[in-house]
Amino acid sequence: MKIVATNIGERKKVDWKGKTVITGIFKFPVETSIFLDVEKVKEDAICDKEHHGGVGQAVYAYSEKHYTYWKELYPDLDWELGMFGENLTVDNLDERKLHVGDTFKVGEVIIEVTKPRQPCMKLGVRFNDMKIVKQFWKQDLPGVYFKILQTGFVKTGDKFEQIISCPQNPTIAKVYQEKRTKKGM
Known part of the structure; x- marks a missing residue:
């Protein structure tokens, strides 16, 4: 695995159906290196600290390969x-492995896999379509949070060089499936 893009976002106000939504989900590739700190990526906006950032989810990674699936659903x-x-954005991040x-x-960093991402309405704001939230829940393509x-x-x-392997622990895909079952999805 290797990083194909490092992405940073700013705090953004979006008018969503008459309500103001403040979000940091609008992230874009940057040409420079980014600093992964203990609780967040420096220079990256986190607007909902209850659900984003913090020690257990300091950085979020998503697979470039997953984009193919979503581009077919949202070609426009x-x-x-x-x-x-x-x-x-990682070339071949596989939640099943x-x-x-x-x-x-x-x-320069050492990162540890912690949990899958759970989609929220801000993903729908980013896609300008709330259907994406339910569709995201139904696929085992959640991406991965890492602890720094x-x-x-x-x-x-x-490149990602694995230094500790924990096959005795559940995969990210398995954890995500269990969360989906609990939510009745």
């Missing part, structure tokens, strides 16, 4: 990496 969108609010606790050296064990910079092209 102006597609860019970062569309799912991810800080790291990543276990909670798996640890990687990437660039060693802070530092990462950049496009950095």
Whole structure:
């Protein structure tokens, strides 16, 4: 696996059906390296600290391969990496093969797999279509949150070198399936 894009977003106010929504989901690729800190990516907006950021979900990664599926469902969108609010777009991130606790050296950092992303209405705002939230729940393509064990910079092209493997723990796909079942999806 390797990083194909590093993405940063600013705090943005969006008029959604007459209500103001404040979000940081509008992330776009940057040419420079980004700093992964203990609780967040520096320079990246986090507007809902209850559900984003923090030690257990300091950085969100999504697979570039998953984009193919979504582009078929939403062919009219102006597609860019970062569309799912991810800080790291990774070439071949596979939730069926990543276990909670798996640890990687990437660039200057050491990161640990913690949990899948749960979609919220802000993904619908980003796609300008709330159908995406339910569709996202129904696919095992949630992306992965990581905990930062060693802070530092990462950049496009950095490879993921696995340093700890935890096959005894559930995969991210399994954790996501269990969350979906609990929600009745």
